[in-house]
Amino acid sequence: MNILNTTFNTPYHTAPFSKIKNEDYMPAFLKAIKKAKVEIDTIANSSETPSFKNTIEALDFSGEELDRLSSIFFNLNSAETNDHIQKIAQEVSPLLSDFSNDITLNESLFKRVKAVYDQKSNLDLTTEQSTLLDKKYKGFSRNGANLSEEKKTRLREIDKQSSKLKLNFGENILAETNKFEMHLTNENDLTGLPEGAKEAAQQLAESKNKEGWLITLDYPSYIPFMTYADNRELRKELAISAGSKAFKGDALDNQDNVLQIVKLRHERANLLGYKTHAHFVLEERMAKTPETVENFLNELLEKAKPAAQNEFENLEQFAKDLDGIDRLEKWDGSYYAEKLKQKLFSLDDEQLKPYFKLENVINGAFTIAERLFDLKFEEIDTIDKYHKDVLTYKVTDNKGNLVSIFYADFFPRAGKRNGAWMTVYKPQYIKDGVNDRPHISNVCNFTKPTKSKPSLLTFNEVTTLFHEFGHALHGMLANTTYPSLSGTSVFWDFVELPSQVLENWCYEKEALELFATHYETGAVIPMELIEKIKASSTFHEGMQTLRQISFGLLDMSWHGQDPTAITNVKTHESKAFENTKLYPDVQENCMSTSFAHIFQGGYSSGYYSYKWAEVLDADAFEYFLEEGIFNKVVAQKFKDNVLSQGGIEDPMTLYKRFRGKEPRPDALLKRAGLIEK
Template sequence: MNPLLEKFNTPFETAPFQLIKDEHFLPAIKEAIVQAKEEISHIKKESKPDFVNTIVHLENSGEKLSRVASIFFNMNAAETNEEIQKLAREISPLLSAHSNDVLLDEDLFDRIHKVYSQKEELDLTTEENTLLEKTYKSFIRNGALLDASGKKRLREIDQKLSRLGLQFGENVLKETNSYELVISNEGDLEGLPEGVIEAASQTAEEKGKPGKWVFTLAYPSYIPFMTYAANRELRKELFIAYNTKASKGDALDNREIIKEMVQLKNERAKLLKYPNFAAFVLEERMAKDEKQVMDFLQELLQKAYPKAVAEMKELEAFARKKDGLEKLQKWDVGYYAEKLKMKKFEVDDELLKPYFELNSSIKGVFQTAQKLFGITFEENTTIPVYHKDVKAYEVKDENGAHLAVFYADFFPRAGKRNGAWMTIYRGQKRKGNKEQRPHVSIVCNFTKPTKTKPSLLTFNEVTTLFHEFGHALHGMLADGTFESLSGTNVYWDFVELPSQIFENWCYEKDCLDLFAKHYQTGEPISKQLIERIKKAANFHQGYQTVRQISLALLDMAYHSTDPSKIEDIATFEREVTKSAELLEPVEGTQMSASFSHIFQGGYAAGYYSYKWAEVLDADAFELFLENGIFDPETAHSFRDNILAMGGKEHPEILYKRFRGRGPETNALIKRAGLEIQEN
C-alpha cells in the first residue's frame, strides 16, 4: 500500500508523514500522472466546450499529482537526503514532461481557445474571467502556438532547465554542509558572545570534535561569527568560504550550470517571440517591462548610493580610530557595524536577544494575528510532522471554525537548505458545496537552543519570523474558488507585500509589549529600548538598499543579456554590479554560483520584487500608522482586499481598493531615511 495514493486518514487530511517512505514518492508520482492524463482525456471528450467543462475541469484536474508533488518538493527543501535528491532528478523531468503534454496538447488548447474567443458573451464573475485569461495565456506562454519542431525544442529546454535547477540547489547545499571552521584555540573566540560559543561547542560535539568549536556556513553560525569575532583573519576565511560556494572548479561548481541555464531561458523566450527571458517574465508582473524595472532600480540607487557611501566612510573612520584599521574590507563590515550601532544607539543583538525567546516570539506573532484578524492557533500533536523539530497548529477563525493547518519548522539541520521561506502543502479552493482549507508551513534557520539557553532570536530573526508569517497569513486567510488564483498565487512582485508589511509591527511598542519579555526575569522590554530599536532601524539603510539593488541588477542582467556575451561569471557579475559597488571586490569571490533565489527558486528576473514590494508595504503601513496599528477597520480592509483576494483581480486594483489610491514611493524613502539625499 502506498500512503500517498490512499485517502489521507489524518486530522484535516494532512500529509501522513509518519507513513511516507522515500520509496513511495516515485510510484505515487507516476500513478498520479496517469490519473491526471485520464482527467485531461475526459475533458477533451466533453461535448461543446464551455467555461465549466473545459476551464473549470482543467483547473480541478491533477489534484492528486499536485498534492504528492508538493509534499515531495517540500521535503527536498526542508528534510532532504541523497535518496530524495536522486529521486528529484528523476521526478522533475517526469513532471516537466507531463506539464508540457498538457500545455502543448492541440485538442485541449483548441477547446480553451473556443471558450476564450466567446468570453465577451459569457456571463463570468471577475474571478472566473481572471481564470479564463490566466489559463489561455499560460498555454500561449508555454508554446501552444509553436509548430511541431518548436514544441519539441521547448520540451527539451524545459527538461534540461528542470534538471539544472535541481543540480544547482544540490551543489549549494553540499557546499554549505561540507565546510567547517574548526577552532582549537580559545583565544580565537575573542568577541563572540557566550551563547554563540556554546552553540559552536555543541556543533563540534555533534560533528565528533569534542573540546573544539565548529562554525559553519549555516546562517545562525555564519552571521554571529562575522558580527562578533575579533579575529580578522578568521572572519576573512569564513567570508571567502561563504562567497566562493559552488565556484571552486570541482564537481560542485555551478558556473557552467549558470551559463547553460541563462542560455536555455533566453532560447526559450525567443522561441515564444520575446526579446529575452526578462521580457517573458515581466509580461505577467506589476512592473510590466525591463525599462520600468531598471528605471525603478536606478531611481532608488540614485537616492541610496550617496547615503551608502557616507555610511561606509563613517564606518571606515570608526574602525581606524578603534583598531587602527587602514582599509575596510567586506569581512569587516558586519563586525564594525555592530560596534558602531552600539555606540550610536546603545542597542545590539546581544542586548536584545534575551527579550526574544523563540516560543515567546511565536506566541507574539500569533497574538498579533489575533488582534488584527481574530484568528487563533492551537498546537495539535495529533497532526503528523516530518521532523521532531516541527510543530503543527490548527488555525481557527474569529468564530472558532477551522481555518487552516500551520506547520512551523525553525532550526537548521543537514537536510535543510539555508534561508527562510513559506510554502504550501495544500491550497485553498471551493469545489461545489465543499471548501478545502489550506495547509501552510514556514521554514526558517534560527539559533538552536543549547544546554543552558533556550533559542534566543536576534532582532533580525524576529523580523524574519514576522516576514514569513505574513506570507503564511496570505495563504491561511485565502478565500477563493480556484486554487490557482488563491492565497499566494499572485503576481510575483506583489507576493512580498503581505510578508514585508508584517515586519513593521516588530518596531511598534503596542506589538512588542505583547511578547518581548526577558526570558529569565519576565521583565517587559522597556520603552527606552524600543525607542532605540526604532532609531537604529535606519542604521546602514543606504548600504542595505544598495546591496539589494546590486542583486536585482545582477538578476536582470543574467536574464536580459545575450548569453553568448557571458564568458566568466565573476567578471560578468563585477561588471553589472559595479555601479552599486561600495567596497573593493574580493578576488575569487562571487555571489552568482550560490544565488539560489534566481537559479533554483522562482525569482529569475524577479529579484527586484523585494524592493518593489517595500514601496507597497511602506505606503500601506502608513495607513495603519494613521489609524492605529491594530485598528479593526484597517485590518479588515487589508484582509478583505489583499490577503483574502489572492490573484482574483490585478494587484493594482486590489491595492487601490485598500489604500484609496495607487502606491507612492515617499513612504519608503522616508522610512529608509533616504530623503536627506534629495535637493
C-alpha cells in the same frame, strides 16, 4: 496500496509523513501522472461543446493528486532531504516537466480553451472566472501552444534540461554548505563572540564527537561569528568560504549551471516570441517591462547611493580610528557596523536577545494576527510531522471554524537548505460547495536552544519570523474558488507585500510589549530599548538599499539581455555590480553561483520585487499608523482586499481598493531616512 495515491485518512487530511517511505515516491509519481493524464485527455477529447465549466474549471481542478504529491515531495526536498530524495528529484523533475508540456502543447485541449476564450465577451463570468480564463489561455500561449511542431519539441527539451540544471544548482549549494566546517580548538579564536554563540559552537562540535568549537556556513553559526569575532583572519576565512560556494572549479561548481540556465531561458523566451527572459516573465508582473524595472532600480540607486557612500566612508573611518584598518574588506563590514551601532545607539543584539525567546516571538506573531484578523492558534499533536523539531497548529476564526493547518520548522539541520521560506502542502479552494482549507508551512534557520539557554533570536531573526509569517497569513486567509488563484498565487512583485508589511509591527511599542519579555525575569522590554530599536532602524539603510538594488541589477543583467556571448560568470557579475560596489572585490568569491533565489527559486527577473513591495508595504503601513496599528477597520480592509483575494484581480486594483489610492515611493524613502520626513 501506496499511501501517496490515496485520499489521506488523517486528521484534517494532513500529510501522513511518518507512513511515507522514500521508495513510495517514484511509483506514486508514475501513478499520479498517469491518472492526471487521463483527466486531461477526458477534458481534451470531450464531445461536449467547450464551456467555462467543462474546460477551464475542469482543468483547474485536474491533477489534484499529483499536485498534492509534488507539494509534499519538493517541500521535503528543501526542508528534510537526503541522497535518496535528491536522486528521486533528479528522476522525477524531467517527468513532471514532460507532463506539464503534455498539457500546454496538447492541441485538442488548447482548441477547447481557445474556443472558450474567444467567446469571453459573451459569457457571464465573475471577476474570478474571467481572471482564471485569461490565466489558462496565457498558460498555453505563453508556453508554446501556438508554436510549430519542431519548436514545440525544442521547448520540451529546454524545459527538461532546465528542471535538472536547477536541481543540480541547489544540490551543489547544499553540499557546499554541509561540507564546510571551521574547527577551532583555541578559545582565544572565539574572543568577542557572545556566550550563547560559543556554547552553540561547542555543542555542535560535541554532536560530531570533536573537541573545541565548530563554526559552519549555516546562518545561526555564520552570522554571529562574522558580527562579533575579533579574529580578522578567521572572519576572512569564513567570508571567503561562504562567498565561494559552488565557485571552486570542482565537482560542486555552479558556473556551467548558471551559464546553461540563462542561455536556455533566453532561447525559450525567443522561441515564444519575446526579446529576453525578462520580457517573458515581466509581462505577468505589476512592473510589466524590463525598462520599468531598470528605471525603478536606477531611480532608487540615485536616492540611495550618496547615503550609502557616506555611510561606508564613516564606517571605514571608524574602523581605521578603532583598529588602524587601512582598507575595509567584506569580512569587516558586519563586525565594525555592529561596533559602530553600539557606539551610536548603545544597542547590540546581545542586549536585545534575552527579550526575544523564540516561543515568545511566535506567540507574539499569533497575538498580533488575532488582534488584527480574529485568528486563534492552537498547538496540536494529533497530526504527523516530518521532523521532531516541527511545531503543528490548528488555526481557527473567532467562531471556531477551521482556517488552516500551520507547520512551523525553525532550526537548521543537514537536510535543510539555508534561508527562510513559506510554502504550501495543500492549497485552499471551494469545490462542491465546500471551502477546503489550506495547509501552510514556515521554514526558517534560527539559533537552536543550548543546554543553558532557550532559542534567543537576534532582532534580524525576529523580523525574518514576522516576514515569513506574513506570507503564511496570505496563504491561511485565502478565500478563492480556484486553487490556481488561491493564497500566494499572485503576481510575483505583489507577493512580498503581506510579508514585508508585517515586519513593521516589530518596531512598534504597542506590539513589542505583547511579546518582548525577558526570558528569565519576565520583564517587558524597556521603553529605552524600544526607542533605540526605532532610532537604529534606519542605521546603514543606504548600504542595505544599495545591496538589494545590486542583487536586482545582477538578476536583470542575467535575464534582461541576450546572454549567449557570456562566457565568464565572475566577469559578468563584476560588471553588473559596478555602479553599486562599495567594498573591494574578493577574487575567490562569486555571488551568482549560489544565488538560489534566481537560479533555483522563482525569482528570475523578479528579485527587484523585494524593493517594489517595500514601496507598497511602507505606503500600506502608513495607513495603519494614521489609524492605529491594531485598527480593526484598516485590518479588515487589508484582509478583505489583499490577504483573502489571492490572484483573482490585478494587484493594483486590489491595492487601491484597500488604500484608496496608488502607492508612492515617498513613504519608503521617508521610512528609510533617505528623504526628509
